[in-house]
Amino acid sequence: MSTVTIDPLHPPRKALSGSDTKSFGYATIQSRLPVIVSKIVDDVYRTYHNLPDSDPLKEQKDKEAKQIIEAIGGLRYELQRDKPFRPLQDNLPDVGEWNQALADYYPSSSWFKASWLFAECYLYRRIKEAFALTQYWCDYDPFFSQKQTVFKSSQKAVVAIAVRLMSPTNKGSERDGSQSLSSLDILVSQAVGTEQAFFELVQICLWGNATDLSLLDNPDLAKVEELQRRVMMGSSPSPSSVASSNNSSNINLDKQNQEQVQNRREDDHATSELEKHAEKILQNDSDLLWEKVKTMRNGRVDIILDNAGFELYVDLVFADYMIRAGFASKVVFHAKRIPWFVSDVMPFDFQWAIDQLHKAGETAGSSPFFDPIDPIEQQALKDLGHKWQSYVDQGVWTVTSHDFWTSCYPFHHLPFLPSAQNLFQDMKQSDLWIFKGDLNYRKLVYDCQWPTTTPFKETIGSLSSHEEVPSLVTFRTCKADVVVGLKAGVEEKMNNVAKDWMVSGEYAVISFSNRDSKP
Ligand SMILES: O=P(O)(O)OC[C@H]1O[C@](O)(CO)[C@@H](O)[C@@H]1O
Secondary structure, three states: OOOOOOOOOOOOOOEOEOOOOOOHHHHHHHHHHHHHHHHHHHHHHHHHHOOOOOOOOHHHHHHHHHHHHHHHHHHHHHHHOOOEOOOOOOOOOOHHHHHHHHHHHOOOOEOOOOEHHHHHHHHHHHHHHHHHOOOOOOOOOOOHHHHHHHHHOOHHHHHHHHHHHHOEEEOOOOOOOOOOEEHHHHHHOOHHHHHHHHHHHHHHHHHHHHOOOOOOOOOOHHHHHHHHHHHHHOOOOOHHHHHOOOOOOOOOHHHHHHHHHHHHHHHHHHHHHHHHHHOOEEEEOHHHHHHHHOOOOOEEEEEEOOEOOHHHHHHHHHHHHHHHOOOEEEEEEEEOOOOOOOOEOOHHHHHHHHHHHHHHHHOOOOOOOOOOOOHHHHHHHHHHHHHHHHHHHHOOEEEEEOHHHHOOOOHHHOOOOHHHHHHHHHHOOOOEEEEEOHHHHHHHOOOEOOOOOOOHHHHOHHHHOOOOOOEEEEEEEOOOOOOOOOOOOHHHHHHHHOOOOOOOOOOEEEEEEOOOOOO
């Protein structure tokens, strides 16, 4: 195995950095990160003010909350005045590696001088330090309330997808007591349907990334709903594309015909929206991905997650499809060990999301989280929640977290970094790695100034050549000024279409690196 010098200071091309005042990194460090940090102060302040007087530890918690607020305020001051980085002072397991990287690569650097990637990762690790230095707030997620808000505002899309996936369109006959099959089950049982479902679910999974909090400075819930309406328009085929193949159940035919007409109308609209959406995918390797996936049987898929809430929900929809279609019999979800980039998934968020689906089904009329929904919608959410919980209980789905994902290191180093060896030894058993979102993309391509026409496989370094790295794909909506794999002329064309095409989240890439099937 070749050894690679581990040096985030010298990426293959000039690193993106806040030192370039025209860069998105500069704009992010200058104006967006201080807002994100300030909202943490607000959240902690609100939380400790709401602590009940009956809490026997209220005094200690109040004292520590003030300590956190002071530390976060100091962090914002350092950020805004480009103060030098300082070593971390907590005692988390990764503190040694972080401080070694600081000493080795950025001994006298600062927020606007270091690489954007290092500065931004260091910021979130410093946020964690402020909580880790306390006794009663050490496991507190200052972003959880925002994650909940955006997920709650996603209700329409969450429910619509559940109903379309789970609506029993083929009642088993009472006599043989067969279970009703959900439309997704029926869909994946038909080869064509599987391919059709694959391409549509890939798009749902891709666009679910558009609604992340680090981009939405103030989660404008109307904007979240609009973004998700677009995702919905790429939703999986409605029951009508399946119902027509079913024996008619005892539903009133008129009602069924009306539904089919309505679904077909929605389908046509969805298809045209889907086509419109597809044009916004500037590099689309989903065909190549399908060539790989369709050969998989009972394989293992690793999904390196991005945002909680709606994006996680559509990741689970995609993972469910991979299981039902028989392509995979195991999915490993990689979450973050600490609060990260505002809305990234932690293990708690993963189980919490599945639990909300149960609750929607268990509480008649309304659920503690979602607004009141009708019995059909409740049943669809409940069925989905039960199905997903059964995957977790059976070990078909496992969620894990490793410090590597919240380190400063780009992913080229995954096979070589000593502290990531246990992670890599496990992940190399996978048949397909799926990286979700913008930050994972930036770490895949080393967050540096590649020409946009550079082939994706060239930009991921060892991950496209290392013999033990499987095929991988990235589903990414563009939110940073590094994009690779584009055909000649696309960048120039996009510069005339929308000046902010690289960072708006409006455009996306699906980039695939195929590896020969493993021996
Ligand atoms: O949640 P995602 O898709 O990884 O997006 C996070 C991205 O948002 C930003 O914070 C701002 O674009 C980037 O720094 C980061 O890569």
